[in-house]
Amino acid sequence: MSEVIVFVIFAAVALVGAISMVSARNPVYSAMGLLSTMFSLAVLYVVLDAHLVAAVQVIIYAGAVMTLFLFVIMLIGVDKADAYGRQVPAQRIMTFVVAIGFFAAIALAARSAWITGSGAFGDPEMNGTIEAVSDELFGTWTIVFLSTVMLLTIAAVGTIALAYFGAEVEDEEALL
Amino acid sequence: MIALAVTTSWYMMLAAALFSIGVAGVLMRRNALVMFMSIELMLNSVNLTFVAVGSDLGLIEGHVAALFVIVVAAAEVTVGLAIIVAVFRKRASADADQLAELRG
Numbered sequence: 340m341s342e343v344i345v346f347v348i349f350a351a352v353a354l355v356g357a358i359s360m361v362s363a364r365n366p367v368y369s370a371m372g373l374l375s376t377m378f379s380l381a382v383l384y385v386v387l388d389a390h391l392v393a394a395v396q397v398i399i400y401a402g403a404v405m406t407l408f409l410f411v412i413m414l415i416g417v418d419k420a421d422a423y424g425r426q427v428p429a430q431r432i433m434t435f436v437v438a439i440g441f442f443a444a445i446a447l448a449a450r451s452a453w454i455t456g457s458g459a460f461g462d463p464e465m466n467g468t469i470e471a472v473s474d475e476l477f478g479t480w481t482i483v484f485l486s487t488v489m490l491l492t493i494a495a496v497g498t499i500a501l502a503y504f505g506a507e508v509e510d511e512e513a514l515l
Numbered sequence: 516m517i518a519l520a521v522t523t524s525w526y527m528m529l530a531a532a533l534f535s536i537g538v539a540g541v542l543m544r545r546n547a548l549v550m551f552m553s554i555e556l557m558l559n560s561v562n563l564t565f566v567a568v569g570s571d572l573g574l575i576e577g578h579v580a581a582l583f584v585i586v587v588a589a590a591e592v593t594v595g596l597a598i599i600v601a602v603f604r605k606r607a608s609a610d611a612d613q614l615a616e617l618r619g
Binding site for chain 2: 340342343346350353354357358360361366369370373376377380383384386387388389391392395396399400403404407408411412414415430431433434435437438439441442445446449450462464465467471472474475476480483487490491493494495497498501502
């Protein structure tokens with residue numbers, strides 16, 4: 340019963356945060372909504388016994404990624420309040436139709452999987468501790484793990500290149 | 516008293532709702548930053564399905580997949596935000612609709 344209460348509370352917080360993220364005009368409020376969604380998802384991960392994923396969710400997403408977002412909002416400025424889309428006619432109505440249709444499609448697909456789906460065939464006592472996850476991560480998935488190291492390095496190099504050469508182009512235009 | 520229990524389907528429904536809200540955000544908003552946050556929301560909802568199904572089936576692979584998604588999202592955020600800042604420095608705007616040079 341307590342699991343139901345926790346799920347209902349934090350699912351509601353996640354949904355409210357997500358909706359406020361999409362609807363807020365100020366990007367800072369959008370970031371705060373996304374932050375609350377990420378925190379409540381971390382709580383749900385704890386309920387699901389995914390302790391390492393919950394910790395990583397808080398540290399990487401709620402910590403690093405959202406801080407990065409707030410830094411960029413600070414750089415770009417929040418005074419340029421954008422209007423909702425006006426380029427395509429009836430964009431908002433079309434958006435609602437597409438989103439609700441998308442939800443219906445996902446729900447239908449998930450429902451058919453529950454009817455025909457398999458039962459638990461793994462370890463029913465599975466617990467997502469650091470030990471269990473790292474056994475799998477550094478055992479079966481070592482190559483994939485190492486390739487994520489390359490991915491992160493390439494992303495960092497690309498970011499530096501964008502920042503560096505972007506500045507040069509701007510200077511050239513100032514000279515012209 | 517009805518015996519209520521949280522099943523995996525509840526988590527799948529929550530993830531589907533979050534994903535649909537993310538889709539709506541990408542389609543509706545014109546601010547590149549908010550569009551980017553909506554993409555992050557979609558990645559988060561997919562993570563929730565990975566973890567929920569992994570816990571349901573008793574497979575640790577779901578958690579491992581969620582960790583890889585988080586790593587890829589972190590890399591994507593650094594590059595995407597750098598692109599947004601670079602575009603802002605050239606155009607003084609984060610409006611995605613103004614980037615139409617490639618329109619035929």
